[in-house]
Structures are given as structure tokens and as C-alpha cells.
Amino acid sequence: MASRPTDLPDLPDLPADEIDERLPMSAQERRLVLTSSLGTIFEWYDFFLYGAMASVIARQFFTSLDPTAAFILTLLAFAAGFVVRPVGAVIFGHLGDRVGRKHTFLATVTLMGLSTVTVALLPTYSSAGVFAPIALVVLRMLQGLALGGEYGGAVIYVAEHAPQHQRGAYTGWIQTTATIGLLLSLLVVLGVRSLLGEATFADWGWRVPFGLSALMLSLSLWLRLSLTESPAFRRMQQEGRGSKAPLAECFGQWKNLRVIVLALFGLVAGQAVVWYTGQFYALFFLTSVLKVDPNTATWLLTLALLISLPLFVGFGMLSDRVGRKPVIMTGLLLACLGLHPLYQALTAFANPALAEAQQKVRIVVRADPATCSFQANPLATDTSFATPCDIAKRALAQLSASYANEALAPGSPTEVRIGETVLEPPAGVLTEEGGRFDNDSLLEISHFRKEVLPDALAAAGYPAKADPARISRTGVVAVLVAMMVLVAMVYGPLGAALVEMFPTRIRYTAMSLPYHLGNGWFGGLLPSIAFGMAAQDGSMYHGLWFPIGVAGLTFVVGMLFIRETKDVDIYAKFLYWHPNRFGR
Template sequence: MATTTAGMAPRPMTGEEKKVIFASSLGTVFEWYDFYLYGSLAAIIAKQFFGGLDPTSGYIFALLAFAAGFLVRPFGAIVFGRLGDMIGRKYTFLVTILIMGLSTFVVGLLPSYASIGIAAPIILVALRMLQGLALGGEYGGAATYVAEHAPQGKRGAYTAWIQTTATLGLFLSLIVILGCREVLGADFDVWGWRIPFLVSILLLGVSVWIRLTMNESPAFQKMKAEGKTSKAPLTESFGQWKNLKVVILALVGLTAGQAVVWYTGQFYALFFLTTIAKVDATTANLFIAVALVIGTPFFIFFGALSDKIGRKPIIMGGCLIAALTYFAVFPALLQYANPALVAAQKSVPVVITADPAQCSFQGSPIARDIDFTSSCD
């Protein structure tokens, strides 16, 4: 279970290892900032780029566009993982950060649906997919880079810092959005929402500078010097069943559950408060920001604990806690955030009647108008 060597006292972290963790984490925080700006501003994105739909449908398609970034993340991990095996982690980092930063900056310049019609959501989804590709390579690459610097028995504690970057990136995006809202007021929803995206070009410059100061990991340098780097990593990973089943288990059995827990608890909670519970955006952002500050230290705690008791108990315990609490947490959020709405739903239930014969699949993310001509529509 634990990977520490018996009788060997853990040594303190060296200056080089601290630099590796700091540089890798800071660059990845900026990548997550870019990725989560879209999610943090989903309600505004829906109005700006899916204006041909009613508000509810617009929210749904805004979330689907957010999901497009997730669909391509595994491909990004494959492509940039292969690139990392060929040219090293450092230069792969530079490629991913450039793709992410430039894609985010372009979103800040992208004309709305009212200006260029259906081209706006199409370009937006394409940019989201580029972001997903970049993040797929960045996050896995950063974790690998730090793990290759970690001493025996400290891998969980070291890579836990990378796990904090997603939370810190979301936190940073919320802080920038709150600042812009406070300064711009009503103008934020009109044009000020673009500023957090445009600011990413500054973070891109800092990230590139940080990554240029980093050295290649010693483990990769050793493998390269000894000629032990894989000549066909994709074939070895996906072409052999003994390796492929491990990949499938990791994707479906481990990371899929972790992703549901994380994005439901942090990202969707914000969306739920603003769109379902009707909490004003500033208050909802503050609530989530405080929750992130409280929760972030536990990444480090449980990462270090996994070095002592193993990874599996930590993963299983986290998923179990989420399964037991999420179904109670969100009704409670609604009850305490907007009790009048809950009371209204109970006292005046909504009944919908439609003729099944008139029902058909309906819904286009780029439609200018939807004709609600039948009872089913």
C-alpha cells in the first residue's frame, strides 16, 4: 500500500523540487483559469452566443459547449503524451500553454451571435475543443513531470500540489470576475465579461517565461540517455490488451468518478446557485470562492495520506462521501438560498400536458428561432 522504504526517514524537499512544484503548479493554475472562465460565465455566454434559443435552452447548449472541451481532453492527453515522450515534458508544456492562452484570448475578441450569427457558436465550440486538447496534455504532463521529480514514498504529497491547481484556477477566475463586476456594474454583462478572457494574454506571458526556466525531468533525461524511451507509446498503450485494460480501468473506473465529484461539487454548484436557485452572481461567486479556500488544503492532506495508506482507500472514500451527500446537498442549497422558490414549487405544482403524436426531436444550438407550434414543443 504505502510506498515508503522501511526504516528510511523522509528527507526534506530540496530547492530544485520546490521550484519544480511551484513552476508546474503555477503554469497549470493559469491553464485552469483559462479553461474555467467559460464555465464561470456560462450564463452570460448563453446570452451572447446562443441568442437564437430561449433562455433555458441557451443554458443547456452553453453547458454542452463547455462539455465539448471535456470530450477532446483524452485525445489531448494522447497526442501531447506522445509528444512528451518524443521531445520531453518541458517543450510539450510550452505547446499546450500557447494553445490554451491564445484560444482563451480569442474568445474575448469573438463577436456575439447578434453580430455574426451562427458562426459565433461554431467558432466558440471550436475554441473550447482547442482548450480541451491543451488541458488534456497539460494536466497529465504536469502530474507526470512532478511525479518524476518525487522521491520514493512522497509521490502523493508532491503531485497533490498539481491537484490543487484546478481549484485555484477556478478560484482565480472567480476573483477576476468579481473584481470586474464590482468596477463595471451593469456593463459587465454587456461587454465587460470579455476582460477576464483578454487578461489571459498576460498570464500566458508569465506562464511561458516560467516554463522556459524549467529543466527536463531527471527521469526522462535518464531514460533518453539510456535509450529506454518508448518508440511506439500509442501502440504499446492501446494495441496490447494487458495495457489497454489498465487504460480503460483508469478512465472509467477512476477518473470518470473523480470528475463527476469534482465538477458537480465546485463548478456545477456555482451554475446551480445562479441559474436554478436565482442567487445573484456576486453572492454565488463569493460563496464558491470561500468554499474553495476551505477545501484546497485537503488536497495536500489527502495526497500525503495516500503515501501512507495507499491511493485506493482515498479514492473510494471520496466517491462514497459524494454519493451519500450530493443528493441531500443540492436540495438544501435551494432551500436555504431561495426558500420562497421552494415554497412556490410546493404550493403551485406545474402540470404539463402534451399530445405525444405531435412530439419530435427538437433543439439546435445555432437556430435563429425555434417555432413552438405544437403542444409538445
Template sequence: MATAHHAPRPMSREEKKLIFASSLGTVFEWYDFYLYGALAAIIAKKFFSSLDETSAFIFALLAFAAGFIVRPFGALVFGRLGDMVGRKYTFLVTILIMGLSTFIVGCLPTYESVGVAAPVALIALRLLQGLALGGEYGGAATYVAEHSPQGKRGAYTAWIQTTATLGLFLSLVMILVIRSVLGEEAFADWGWRIPFLVSILLLGVSLWIRLSMNESPAFQKMKAEGKTSKAPLTESFGQWKNLRIVILALLGLTAGQAAVWYSGQFYAQIFLTQALKVDLSTANILVALSLLIGTPFFIVFGTLSDRIGRKPIILLGCLLAALTYFPVFGALTRAANPALAEAQAKNRVLVTADSAECSFQFNPTGTAKFTSSCDIAKQVLAGASVSYENAPGAVGAPATIRIGEIVITAYSSQGLPADEAKKKDAEFKKAVTEALKTAGYPNKADPERINKVLVVALLTYLVLLVTMVYGPIAAMLVELFPTRIRYTSMSLPYHIGNGWFGGMLPPMAVAIVAQTGNMYNGLWYPIIIAGATVVIGGLFVKETKDVDIYAGD
């Protein structure tokens, strides 16, 4: 691609208005999508109540991830339309699908009412949302970039990047307000539906905003010259020169960006509530404060990328994440639940078991029966959110749990009558609970001992890493591809990165923790991906900030 040869043009007042309208509409879409993630614990109880607690939560996260898994397919469908028909009308369709799907989630019956039909309907709606979002981001990023003056694309497209965080912030505020008005019991019973139902109002506003926009000047120019692509999918992925850039964009940019993004804005919240046992309202407030502080840095790093380049900022964010996640999450434990950190330091929990009787602690379908002493021991500890270590035991010997100096022998429920198994389960759980209490393990984080300032500071650091990797990414992806196939080409690597590498992060991290017992081991997933992106991006991805997006079409 050629470097810039056009003189920088000023941004007109009308163009600024249209870019603002595009970004504001995207806030509403992300609000819709994030509601599910923020309410995952309640969703697990309402739609997956037939499963054990750990599997229900993981499966709720997988249902959340299902929307991300189909995003690349949405990118292909709507990217093709965007390159052939136009940017504006394509993401009018995406916002309509997104908004209606979210509204219907608020109307769905629960598992108790209709059985398996409830989770099936929920997952179907998540898939529709994912398809719509797969077409949304590429359209918004392309649209804004093609309205931006040369030399300011990083600054202008960074506004789109803020919309994801602002959408999350808006969903958290909505949940906090409704929860405080209704009370915890009413919110958990039926009040959780209100944020989904309210989204129909946001959909109306978003549609009105989108209808007021004009088509992008770059697409209008290309269409007037008769240069629109007749087969954008074939051009994007059937020609090696373009396919190579798509692959490098995925492995050298968006995979690491997604891992850092979901670690800082999703997994951190899950870690607070599940591993550290901070109550949901407090965790939401702390996360919301960190988002409020960190969000302006999307614009800071987007603007900085216009001066020093996109690549060094994105890769530095990935590198810092890979190097600092373990110490930062360790500090988060000490700040949010010091009693838990103290208990872990003084009284380690060790599971000793015959490895042959230990199953993979993941049961999303509810069909697996964990009956061995090893599986029962690990399930009880996972249910109590206790981090533990594993040690090999004698062949055929029952598993034991050592909590400090207390050793508890687990039991096998295989072949036991239901009444006897139930009795043994109650006795075993009582023994483990008492031993954990004696060893100083808290049932939940003490609100009085939470160092809220330090927690917000640590969460803000994680958000700052997000702003580094995410602020410049839209501009860089737009600049990698020519106008005729831009919507299609940039959408696929973005949504494979964010949909697959990023969307699978929460359930994969939780499953890794459930299997290994160490609450920090889930961090290996984003660390490895971010590290690989630093290497691949550093070696093979070229800087794009001086590219003229009107040239070479």
C-alpha cells in the first residue's frame, strides 16, 4: 500500500456529528451484549439449574462464549454486504438483530418452567447476538476511519474503542441501580430481567441515530468509480497477498489484544466475585470506578498512535500483560480478601489422590457422574472457591484433603444407596467447612478489610493495558486493507481474535482453575496468547500509521 500523498483534510462539523452518532449507537449495542456477562452467576442458576454449581457457572460462561464463537461468521456475512452494498445499511441491520435478541432474553422462561427448552432458547439468542456483533464492529470502525482526516485516524477511531467500555459501564450502572431499588432477593428472582427489557428503548434511540447518518465518503467514491468488489470473500481470502495479511493481523495483533481485553474487563470481575468472594455489588462498583478512570486513555493511546505508530503501543500492552498478570492478581487477592491471602500463606490446602481416579472437573452437559473420592474432594473445594495443590497418592487409596494440619479422608459414592450417599456428602462437606474455618479461610471477603483504593488502582492498571492494546487497533486494521475489501478483511481477524481467543477466555480460565485447583492458573491462557502476539507481531507485522487509505484501490 502506498504512503499518504493527499494533503490532510480538516474534519467537517457534519462528519464529526456522524462519527459521534456511530460511536453512540455502538455503546448501546455493547450494553446489550455485556448484560449477559455481568449477570452470568444469576443466568447460571436460572437456565442451568440442573447442573452442579461449578459446571452451571462454566456452562453459563460457555453460553456467553457461544455468541463470540459465531462472530467470525457474522463478520463474513455482514462484511460481504458492507463491501458490496455499503457501510450504513449493513450495520442498521446488525443493531436491529442485536437489540431484539437482547429484549427477548428478558422475556425467556427459566429452566424450572420449561426445562431444557430454556437454555436452548437462550443459546440461540446468544448466537444471533454474536452474528450481529460480528458485522457491527467492522462497519463502525471502517465507517469512522473513512470519515477521518489523514493523520488523525487513531484519535477518531479510538472513540469507537471507548464504546465497548462505556457499554460495560452502562450495564453495570443499570444493574447496580435496579438491584439497590428492588433488593437482592427480588433482583435475583425477577429483577434481573429489567436491564434486558429496558434495552428496547436503547434500540429505538440507536436506530434513530443510525438512520440519520450518511454513507462513508470512501465507499461513495469507490462506488461512483465502479470499483466495488463483486466477490469480497474471494478477494480477501482467496488471494495469498491478502490472506497473509489477515493471518498476521490475527496472530500478530488481535489475538493478544483480545486476551488482554477480556482479562482486564471480564476475567478480573469473575476473579473478584468467584475466587476472592467479594460480593457482586461491591465488585461491580469497584470495576465501574476503574472503567471510569481508565476509559479516557483509549483516546490518549489512539492519539499517541498517530504520532509514534500503532504497533509499538499494542505490543507493549501485550508484553506488560504477560509479564505482570501473576503479581497483579496476587496483589488483588491481598487487597480484596486479605484473610484469604493470609490463610493460603499459613495453611495450604493439599489434595492427595490416585491420579487414575481423578476426572476432568468439567461437566457442561450434566451427564457425567463424579463418584470417586478424588472427584468428590475436588468438587467440594471448587464449590467453596478454595485454591489447592495436587499430590500423587497410593494406587487405590482414597483421596485426602490436608488443610493446614487437619487431614480429611474423602469417600467414594460409587454403588452407595442414595440416602447413604447424601448422608456421607453432608458429613464430608461439614468436615471440610469446619477445617477451612479453623484454618482461617473466610466464607466471603470482609467488606471492612477490603482495601478499596488499592483494588481500584490494580483494576485501573488492568484497564490501562486494555486501552493500550485496544485504542489503536481499529485504525491499524482499517489501514491494513484496501477500501474494496476493507469491511470483510478487517472484520474476520478481529472477530476470530476477539470471538475465539477472547470470548473463550472466561470459561477456559475457570475450567483450568477447576481442574488444577490453583486459582491463578487460569492466567496462563491470556499470558501465553499475549506473549505469542508480541513475538509474531514484532517480527512480521508492519507499521501502518502513514498509510493513505484512499490509495491503492
């Protein structure tokens, strides 16, 4: 069978009812899809590398803070890259709709690569003081800007080359790139860690994975220089029908802005929280909450990622047959129902001693609420939490011990109940100069945190860390794969659905904004929000209510207002907006 012509003058202007007659993608087009996918993988690698080394980053750049506060601030610095992604979507989306997909591709990959390489050269807090974390956050924001322009261009580029009724399958390959980028970052960190040893890696070896981005930047630029512009965009330019003001069309016309809002709250927000809960937050939960050895946790997640990779293309293909909406909405509903049981199963498989202790021995912090501070304060120092209530909660959180809260009458002394054992946490006495604990109270607090409370927890059966001999590796991988099935259901068909919701003249800008608002704000902030919720409430599962709530809202909005898009023609009538093509 002859391949579909890609030379612009020969591209037929087919009516919508004849779109099934389009020929399959040519070998050249498949190569272009592969090239754009590889470049996107490298950008995701750069972006997720920071998250893969969050604990090391905390020690290198936030050493002046309380350990829990340092980790929260590290997560917020990670989230900074996500917060600015919508800004990148607007900037690069405008460029993509005005000057084309190819040149925007080159700009985003260059900005991402240079920002990542620069992280490898940054001084740490011990040598540069407060300049170090500020510079780190700035570079994270530059990475976010670059990624804000990357995804939209990649998925549009593939969709505008793909056959009409295989769009879900082809864009499914782009949907794998985020997971592959995460997987690649984990493998590189594991390899460098194993090669250099833990001590050397913590000292200076953490810079190596960032430095390797220079090689990936070179390869990405070389690959993307070979790309040609998409046929739909070139033809639109030749006919002079391109948008002169994509931003004004997107946000100044209610018919377009309404669809952007629906895409955000009816598709993307829920997809984002399911993706980050099923992949990135799962790794954080294994290492920081369940106290599984980081190398073991990373290998288990890596295996689960490898098993689940085909699912993204598989659910994209399924959406070509049954529709985007049924697949995505089913994934959202299953996530709402399944996240709590799945995380409880993860605890039982990864740290069975902890699961058993939680079932047998309940921990309760009983205190006057007025003496308890907000535990998720990211700017806290050791002296920010000076009351017995704060000292007790802080110590329990750092020991990954879930607890319940019980309010006492004003003026009542704080106590920690571990089963039948009652502990009285010390009061922190601050000196007048510098707001520091005096020596006597500092020793007492340290003794409570490092000996009294750990000993009481150990006596009650609470483990200090996960026992490698008792970890059910098969069980952990099975739970992770189950969560990734949900991830693939909501993410696999998403690229095609977003492309089909907007006309070519404003597609880059219009689809990039809701995608990066959803993934940048709802998804990117999830680790820090969930960790903060858990730290404040005391239950290690409490943070899951954030993704469940967002996914539930998206399910309701999607079921009520999102219409099916799989049969939308983005070829023959790509120059015009049809009010009836997507909702009213």
C-alpha cells in the first residue's frame, strides 16, 4: 500500500466522512514520531532527576532547617518547577502557534538541558549559604518553563501526523515518555550510586546525573534538527489562516476559554493527581514513610515501571475503539475507590511489622489544641516547635509513626499514649538570646526523640525501618503495577483527547495551558501537599485524600460536561472552530 503523501501541495483536503480512507503513516513519519518522543523523554529525565534525589538535595541545599522542614522545603522547591509550567505553556504555546512546532521544540530542549547541567555546577549551602537554594529554585523554574512548552508540541506533532482512527495509539507513545523519563532518571541515579558508593554519592556524586544531561542535550538537538514541520501547520501557514493572536483567541473568546476550563477540570486535574500518586508519591512513601532501603525501593519501582510501559499505548489503542472518555473516566473512578486500599496493601507488603503494629497498638497524642502548631511549616527551624505537643508530633513524624489526635481541656499537659504506655514529652525552654533552647531542655528533648520515644515504639512492635527479609517484593511490585494501571487509563488516551478538543490555529496554546495547569499545580504540588497533610493530621494515609478529592471532582465534571472526541476530524476542517464539535 502506498504511503500517505506528506509533501504539502499533495496533501488532500478530505471531508470528515471520508477520513477513514487516509493511508497509514509512512516510515519517515514514524521516524519523526520516534525522534520527537526521544527528545521528550530526555526532557522528562531532566525534570524528574531532582525528585529522584530529593533526600540528597535536602542535605546539600537546606541544611540549616529542621529535618522535616528541610524535606518539605525540598518538595516545595521540586514543586516550583511545576508551578511555572503554565507560564511556559503560554509562552511556548504562543510561539508554537505562531512560528511552528519544530522551532519551539528546539527552544524548549535547549533551555531544559542547560538548566539541568547548571544544577551540576551549583555550590551547596555549606559553601554559598542562602544563594545555593535560591539558585536551585531559579533553575527549577527554568526547567518548568521549558517543560511547559515541550509536552504540547510533542503530542500535537505526533497527532497531526497520525492516521485519524489510530491517533490514540500513536499519541500513546508520547504518553509513555514521562514514565520512561522517570524510569531513566531512577536508573541513572541507581547506577551512579552503586558505582561511586553512598558516601561519595552524597558528597559530590549527586552532581554526575545532572552533568550527564549535557550528552542528552547534544543528542536531543541533533535529533530535532532533522524534524520537519507538521503538514497541518505548514498548510495552514500557506493559506494564511494561522492565528495572529493565539492568546487573545484562547482567553478572549468564551467559546475557546470554556473548553480550556472544561479540559482542566474535566480531564487533566484528575489525571495529574492519579499519575503522581501512582508513581512519584509511591516512591516517596516507600522510602520516607515505610523506611524501605532507597535502593530496594527504587529497583522495585523500576521493575513496576517496566512492566506497565505497554499499558499507555494499550489504553490509547483501546480509546481508538471505545472512546477517550470511557477509558479516562473509568480510571478516575477506580482511583477514587482504590488508592486507600492500595496504599494500605503497600504498607503490608513493604513493611509488614509496621502494618501489624498499627493494627495492634494505637498511638494517640493528647494535648490542648492551643499548644499545637501547624506541623507542615516549610520554614521551621528546630526552635519553631517548642511546646510538648509540637515536640511529640515532630518526633513521631520523623519516626514515621502514625498517630491520632485527641483534644484536652485548656491547660492540660500533653501526653503520648502508645497502647497502654503513657509518655510525657518535655517542654522546650528557649533562651532569650537568639531564640535557642537552653542546654538542659535541649538534652531532654534529644533524649526523648532519640531514646525514650524510639524505645517505647520498639517495645510496642513498631520497627525503626523495613526488614529486608520480610519485604514481599512480589507484593510490592504487584501493588505498584495496579496503581500504574490506573495511571495508564487516565493518561494513555489524554494526549489524543486534548488535541481533538481544539482547532489547529490555537491548538498548541489552548491544550498546553490546561495540561500544565493540571499537572503543574494539582500534580506537581501533590507530594508537598500530601506530606504536609499527613504531618499535620498524624496519619500517614491522610495525604491521599487530596488526590482522591481532585480525581472525584474531575470524574463528576467529566461525566457531566465532557463529550467524546475520538471521531473529531482534525485534518479536513482544521482551520475552523465548530461550536458543536465539543459540547455547548
